[in-house]
Amino acid sequence: MQSSDTRPFLVPAKTAVLLIFMPSDADSRQQRVSLTILADSLQTMLGDAVRVLKIDETAHPEVMRSFDVEKLPAFILVRQGIELWRQEGTTAEAARLAETTQQLLET
Structure with a gap:
């Protein structure tokens, strides 16, 4: 989600969402x-199975609070309102992160 976007972002209910919380x-x-x-690469690798959204800490503090993010960057995979996976802190390599995401969705 770009910091200039103010409209809600609609994602189909069965689509998983990878939230990338970014420092501002x-x-x-x-x-x-x-x-x-990284977000663009992940979206390309994961295709339609996962929607990758970038969340700016200043533009969306309420989202930061709702997910209780303590350390940036943070990556949170959610499907149908259920958190499947979380990593806070340093980023992993794009291919490894994509592989982890795909494995979690298969379970």
């Missing part, structure tokens, strides 16, 4: 660029 401070500019590239 100026010191994290390079990390934000890397996370954006």
Whole structure:
């Protein structure tokens, strides 16, 4: 979700969603660029099975609070309102993260 978007984002109920919580401070500019590239790569690898959304901590603090995110970046996989997986802190390689996501969806 881009920070300039104010409209709700609709995702089909059975589609899993990978939320990528991103820092918004100026010191994290390079990390934000890397996370954006990672998110785009993951969306390409995972296709229609998973919707990848980027969540900016400043633009969407209520989402940060609702998921109780303590450390950024954070990756949370959700399907039908149920959290399937979470990783807070440093990012994993895109292929490994995509593989983990696919494995979790198969269970």
